[in-house]
Amino acid sequence: MNPEVEAIRHHYEVSNAFYRLLLGPMMMYSGGYWDEGEPLRETHDLAQERKLDAFVELARAAGVDRVLDIGSGWGTMLDRVTRVHGARQAVGLTLSRTQKEWVDALGNPSVDIRVESWEEHRAEQPYDAAFCINALEHFVSASLSPKERTRRYQTFFEQVHSLLRPGAGFVLHTMTAERLPLNRELLKDLKFLQREEFKDCHIPHLYELTAGLEGLFDVVEIRNERESFSRACRVWLEYLAERRDEAVEMEGEEVVARFERYLDIFAYTLEDAYFNNFRVVLTRRGQGAS
Numbered sequence: 001m002n003p004e005v006e007a008i009r010h011h012y013e014v015s016n017a018f019y020r021l022l023l024g025p026m027m028m029y030s031g032g033y034w035d036e037g038e039p040l041r042e043t044h045d046l047a048q049e050r051k052l053d054a055f056v057e058l059a060r061a062a063g064v065d066r067v068l069d070i071g072s073g074w075g076t077m078l079d080r081v082t083r084v085h086g087a088r089q090a091v092g093l094t095l096s097r098t099q100k101e102w103v104d105a106l107g108n109p110s111v112d113i114r115v116e117s118w119e120e121h122r123a124e125q126p127y128d129a130a131f132c133i134n135a136l137e138h139f140v141s142a143s144l145s146p147k148e149r150t151r152r153y154q155t156f157f158e159q160v161h162s163l164l165r166p167g168a169g170f171v172l173h174t175m176t177a178e179r180l181p182l183n184r185e186l187l188k189d190l191k192f193l194q195r196e197e198f199k200d201c202h203i204p205h206l207y208e209l210t211a212g213l214e215g216l217f218d219v220v221e222i223r224n225e226r227e228s229f230s231r232a233c234r235v236w237l238e239y240l241a242e243r244r245d246e247a248v249e250m251e252g253e254e255v256v257a258r259f260e261r262y263l264d265i266f267a268y269t270l271e272d273a274y275f276n277n278f279r280v281v282l283t284r285r286g287q288g289a290s
């Protein structure tokens with residue numbers, strides 16, 4: 001098996017029952033939009049809904065014919081954009097077979113979920129809007145040289161460009177890394193993330209993304225929404241702590257300890273501003289673009 005696929009399955013083919021316990025009923029594995037002062041845990045599901053609805057608006061995806069979600073997880077965006085926002089068809093891409101089972105079981109006839117990498121996907125007709133929500137971090141290997149990485153981001157943006165109609169909206173939520181001095185503890189934790197939990201994943205620098213998208217997309221907005229993701233990680237850690245025994249029964253101590261460790265690393269590296277979580281709103285350039 002391709003090592004990239006193997007690395008993703010290592011993390012994402014832990015049982016759906018475990019992820020339901022960890023993520024709660026929304027089954028979103030990314031940041032949410034909390035209002036200042038809201039109790040994080042009590043309003044987690046609402047915060048996730050707010051994020052999804054804001055993204056639909058920013059991508060101008062309500063009521064359109066075709067939407068693409070690249071790295072679509074358990075299909076919450078696919079379901080919401082069709083059921084609540086009237087998009088006629090939503091296609092999701094994932095490498096996880098257990099996520100596909102979950103999405104198929106939603107029974108939404110407007111949703112089409114494929115176990116397919118972003119670079120393999122071909123479409124007969126262009127999409128009207130696209131999302132990529134905390135998935136890009138998996139798409140480019142840290143083992144590549146800086147030059148090769150930039151080229152790979154370019155390939156990603158070229159692919160999304162080729163799948164969208166001119167003028168279509170594309171909303172990307174991704175962690176990015178700052179150039180900050182690393183202390184020993186952080187270095188150890190980053191090694192754990194890159195060598196064990198998310199083998200080869202690379203958290204991009206903003207300049208790698210902007211170099212990749214130049215000439216293909218107009219940048220509408222770039223916002224740092226660091227706290228959207230760190231808060232979500234803190235809530236998931238609470239959910240896990242509360243039902244730890246059940247989680248261990250499902251997946252064993254080793255898996256639960258791994259999740260606790262990596263979620264805490266993400267939470268503190270975002271809180272301490274080593275990482276960002278950028279919302280990047282783009283419009284596909286090209287003839288006919290509005």
Ligand SMILES: C[S@@+](CC[C@H](N)C(=O)[O-])C[C@H]1O[C@@H](n2cnc3c(N)ncnc32)[C@H](O)[C@@H]1O
Nearest residue numbers: 028029030071072073094095117118133135138
């Ligand atoms: C952190 S999850 C985010 C899921 C979802 N967007 C959400 O916000 O809940 C990352 C997703 O990216 C998918 N993924 C990773 N590598 C991929 C690839 N090369 N092609 C397509 N999807 C991929 C995983 O299968 C997973 O569904």
